Amino acid sequence: MxxxxxxxxxxxxxxxxxxxxxxxxxxxxxxxxxxxxxxxLSWGRETATGTLPDQPSGQGADWAESVVQRQDIMAALRRLPKRQRAVIVLRHFEDRPDIEIAEILGVARGTVRSQTHKALASLRTVLAEADPSAAASPSAASGRGVIA
Structure with a gap:
């Protein structure tokens, strides 16, 4: 000081x-x-409350299972080619539209869509090999509203 x-x-x-x-x-x-x-020092401190906060994903969520699932998804992403991985990350992790992804990567909008399709198919295959129950859940591999 x-x-x-x-x-x-x-x-x-x-x-x-x-x-x-x-x-x-x-x-x-x-x-x-x-x-x-x-x-x-005082900014952002936690304060004690009389009640517990809401559970983020229902009662008694299995945190270990969600960590393992995230690790599986990250490992599957690492196996994708660079362009497919970039498209998936930009679209599903950063929630960017196809037009913006095409501008960022310097490719056509159709290329973004085809790379997304190929990447999701690869992810479904890899995740099915790792855990057959993950392939049954389209949200595990596809993210936001993509048809499984």
Whole structure:
């Protein structure tokens, strides 16, 4: 805190020396540094409540299973070619439309659609090999509303 105040004073030393008020400036800088530190420490703190928050995916969600499923999906994504992986990430993880994906990748809109189709087919195959129950769920491989 003191170092921050002195660094702030050093940047303005030539102007402060001319006005002959460096001590006042340093005191104010110390005060503001302390206030900023207090704000940073208190910002974002958790507060205790009387009730528990809602469960994100129903009662007693199996967190270990969701972690394993996410790891399987990430491993399947790594097996895709670069362009297919880029299309899937941009579309399903970043929720971008086909036109925007085509602009980002510098390809035609039809290429985005065909690469998406091929990538989803590959993901379904890989996930079916890893876990047959994952292939039955279209949301596991396709994301938002793509026909399985």
């Amino acid at each position: 003191l170092q921050t105040a002195l660094a702030s004073t050093a940047r303005r030393w030539s102007r402060l020396r001319d006005r002959q008020q460096p001590e006042i400036y340093v005191r104010r800088a110390l005060y503001h540094a302390q206030v900023d530190r207090f704000r940073l």
